[in-house]
């Protein structure tokens with residue numbers, strides 16, 4: 187039986203992951219695919235239990251599993267730890283690197299029911315349907331870092347190899363080819379050598395995809411254009427840090443960070459997690475929106491298990507619940523039917539079965 191390593195982690199991770207598992211189990215009830223879900227400690231929770239954010243047993247389980255479902259890691263309790271021991275670096279970046287998950291896919295689609303939930307005007311966001319491919323195992327996050335004395339200083343090195351750029355850009359072209367055939371590569375080539383290199387490699391890869399329209403955009407302009415006119419974008423591809431920032435921004439085009447699912451892939455295995463963090467401000471209160479994690483479960487069925495029908499069944503159930511006017515607090519407007527985390531999970535389950 188295919189195995190899924192389940193890593194709820196910290197804060198709202200503990201509340202949203204169980205909802206995603208309930209939904210996955212329900213959608214697979216009548217299917218020939220059976221998944222074995224097994225839970226492992228990660229992040230601050232693992233530091234408290236086992237003394238480290240990514241225990242060897244958890245890493246081994248992820249390496250052995252067919253897919254990984256993660257909640258979130260980190261929180262104020264562990265913020266003062268030295269960087270290499272922190273949940274975010276040791277566990278999250280550690281897992282991404284160890285599993286070689288170089289391609290982070292973050293889709294942003296405005297569901298019709300949420301067009302008025304966004305902080306932006308309905309006319310601006312209503313046709314948003316884009317996907318960001320974020321390079322996930324290179325760049326500033328993983329370059330050499332350190333401190334210097336006299337005068338005191340710190341540095342993080344941004345370095346990209348040709349292979350690192352080529353594989354994510356190729357996947358972006360492949361993704362665009364199956365969508366509206368528009369690819370925007372986001373960089374800062376007016377300033378950064380890594381970006382000029384990124385452009386050169388991208389142009390070379392583009393030769394194999396004449397049917398895809400390629401554009402280049404500076405990252406500062408891309409941030410502005412995403413808010414001004416998101417409809418212009420189909421597929422965006424960018425380096426690690428730009429992708430981190432742009433995807434939090436883009437999440438608001440679909441109404442809330444609580445809606446943004448993500449898949450981190452290496453061509454063989456996938457790790458699925460919401461794009462948001464552990465939300466310490468609302469943790470433990472049954473207030474978190476579980477939909478990003480539930481939708482990450484749909485991505486798992488699509489990318490790791492090739493179950494398109496079941497993936498779409500989850501996505502349609504989410505749309506149905508929102509069409510019926512149900513919202514978690516992050517999406518709610520006056521007059522909406524506001525649900526807690528568990529109750530939103532119940533609503534998706536009910537919609538699946540209706």
Ligand SMILES: NC(=O)c1ccc[n+]([C@@H]2O[C@H](COP(=O)([O-])OP(=O)(O)OC[C@H]3O[C@@H](n4cnc5c(N)ncnc54)[C@H](O)[C@@H]3O)[C@@H](O)[C@H]2O)c1
Nearest residue numbers: 258259260261274444461462463464465467468474475516
């Ligand atoms: N993948 C991850 O594990 C991940 C991602 C981002 C941040 N973090 C970590 O999480 C901790 C908190 O970070 P932060 O506050 O900058 O970002 P965050 O994403 O946790 O929260 C930002 C804001 O969005 C809200 N929010 C986030 N997810 C939500 C949801 N599902 N439903 C409703 N509201 C939601 C939070 O309440 C908060 O107001 C930090 O330790 C950070 O390093 C982890």
Ligand SMILES: CC(C)[C@H](C(=O)O)[C@@H](O)C(=O)O
Nearest residue numbers: 260274275278279430461463
């Ligand atoms: C927690 C942090 C290390 C992580 C990142 O920057 O990649 C998060 O913000 C994300 O977007 O998954």
Ligand SMILES: [Mg+2]
Nearest residue numbers: 430431434461
């Ligand atoms: Mg982020």
